[in-house]
Amino acid sequence: DIQMTQSPSSLSASVADRVTITCRASQGIRNDLGWYQQKPGKAPKRLIYAASSLQSGVPSRFSGSGSGTEFTLTISSLQPEDFATYYCLQHNTYPRTFGQGTKVEIK
Amino acid sequence: EVQLLESGGGLVQPGGSLRLSCAASGFTFSNYAMNWVRQGPGKGLEWVSTISGGGGSAYYADSVKGRFTISRDNSKNTQYLQMNSLRVEDTAVYYCASADTLAFWGQGTLVTVSS
Numbered sequence: 001d002i003q004m005t006q007s008p009s010s011l012s013a014s015v016a017d018r019v020t021i022t023c024r025a026s027q028g029i030r031n032d033l034g035w036y037q038q039k040p041g042k043a044p045k046r047l048i049y050a051a052s053s054l055q056s057g058v059p060s061r062f063s064g065s066g067s068g069t070e071f072t073l074t075i076s077s078l079q080p081e082d083f084a085t086y087y088c089l090q091h092n093t094y095p096r097t098f099g100q101g102t103k104v105e106i107k
Numbered sequence: 108e109v110q111l112l113e114s115g116g117g118l119v120q121p122g123g124s125l126r127l128s129c130a131a132s133g134f135t136f137s138n139y140a141m142n143w144v145r146q147g148p149g150k151g152l153e154w155v156s157t158i159s160g161g162g163g164s165a166y167y168a169d170s171v172k173g174r175f176t177i178s179r180d181n182s183k184n185t186q187y188l189q190m191n192s193l194r195v196e197d198t199a200v201y202y203c204a205s206a207d208t209l210a211f212w213g214q215g216t217l218v219t220v221s222s
Contacts, residue, residue, distance in 0.1 A: 036152075043213065043215055046211070055210075091207055095167075096154035096157070096209075097154065098153070098154065
């Protein structure tokens, strides 16, 4: 199985900060990776697909990069509505695997 | 607009069974794989199962293999998850998600396994 190691597990940041979250795959997954945002009590929402493509309707302050084994989600200027938990997901092979999640909290 | 609506969750005793449904609209259902993902209380996301667009291929997490069965009815734009031999650790919100890439998600249905 492919392990997805996501870091950090949590972070505290202020509005307007730049935030970076990383996922590392235990083996190469090309660009078969998505990033999701989940707010308490709500379903996950996809932000990024194919590692770096912005989902329609998602603000441009979100961006993704990487290929192979190293991937990054960046929020260029954190907004109040961005405080949430973020997950990466690899869909290169079965079983599909998620990162452990990164909780972004208000400093 | 893609819409996914899960139903069928509830309270069941250990060893019992439950069938979840996910009704889809807003896209050509038969063209896309469909998935189930779950989230235990206070935990992260766990992929459960995927079924191909035609229904001929299915994949399962080891934690549910042999107990859960995924299926779909393309004439009804609906997928299902038959859950047998339920365990306390199967307690979770179950989400359906569309496509190989898990592009869109439903709002989830809660399954509680408890005596």
